[in-house]
Amino acid sequence: MSTARLQVAGDPALALIVRIFVGATAERWNVPPTARDDLRLAASELFAGAVEAGRDEPIAFELSATEDGVELRTDEVSTATPAGLEGWEGRFDLIRALFPGSEVGETVRIRVATDG
Amino acid sequence: MDLTLERRTHGSWAVVEVGGELDLYTAPSFRESVLEASGETDPPKVIVDFRSLGFIDSSGLGAIVACLKHLRERGGDLALAAPDDSGLRRLLDLTGLDRVLTLYASADEIPQD
Numbered sequence A: 001m002s003t004a005r006l007q008v009a010g011d012p013a014l015a016l017i018v019r020i021f022v023g024a025t026a027e028r029w030n031v032p033p034t035a036r037d038d039l040r041l042a043a044s045e046l047f048a049g050a051v052e053a054g055r056d057e058p059i060a061f062e063l064s065a066t067e068d069g070v071e072l073r074t075d076e077v078s079t080a081t082p083a084g085l086e087g088w089e090g091r092f093d094l095i096r097a098l099f100p101g102s103e104v105g106e107t108v109r110i111r112v113a114t115d116g
Numbered sequence B: 001m002d003l004t005l006e007r008r009t010h011g012s013w014a015v016v017e018v019g020g021e022l023d024l025y026t027a028p029s030f031r032e033s034v035l036e037a038s039g040e041t042d043p044p045k046v047i048v049d050f051r052s053l054g055f056i057d058s059s060g061l062g063a064i065v066a067c068l069k070h071l072r073e074r075g076g077d078l079a080l081a082a083p084d085d086s087g088l089r090r091l092l093d094l095t096g097l098d099r100v101l102t103l104y105a106s107a108d109e110i111p112q113d
Helices: A012-028 A033-052 A091-098 B027-038 B060-075 B087-095
Strands: A004-006 A060-063 A069-074 A109-114 B001-009 B012-021 B043-054 B077-081
Touching: A004 A033, A004 B087, A012 A033, A012 A060, A012 A069, A033 A060, A033 A091, A033 A109, A033 B043, A033 B077, A091 B087, A109 B060, B001 B027, B001 B043, B012 B027, B012 B060, B027 B043, B027 B060, B043 B087, B060 B077, B060 B087
Parallel strands: B012 B043, B043 B077
Antiparallel strands: A004 A060, A060 A069, A069 A109, B001 B012
């Protein structure tokens, strides 16, 4: 099993780096384009939630390639609601909508199938 | 560059054309540009043209909703233009905000009045 890990400070400017990391790794491991875009969106939501919650420690994203797919994992995530969307049910619901089989809690695990 | 913002007019509307990525980091610049553009018309009416947008997350959606509230409180309006297959449309659908925000396929489809 291959694993790629990115650890970044909670600086909003680094959201782009998180998405590049997730998108490029998923592409290398043959995740189809639509699922890749959804993974980038999920990672962006998880990163933004951690930043908005004021997390002091670096935020880590880990991608693992398994026999039948790729898993994105991050720990100690937050349910913070974006400014302007007060009353919206949150980033977790969006991730569940994107990936109905995902584990969403203090640790988030999202699994996607790969091509071939 | 993370985000590009270009302004023009379309009849009685101010237009902000957005390119690049709209997220937690770039949302404040987006909000500032839309609110600046809203000062160009009376009542404040702004079209945000997302045809060149590469990425948006819920932080970007939050900025759009905040601009919409600001303009409507002042008797104005905010209209959005984005292609049918855009990430923005998908995100609005997933979040249920497609019931709140009206999207046009292009800025040219938005009524002038």
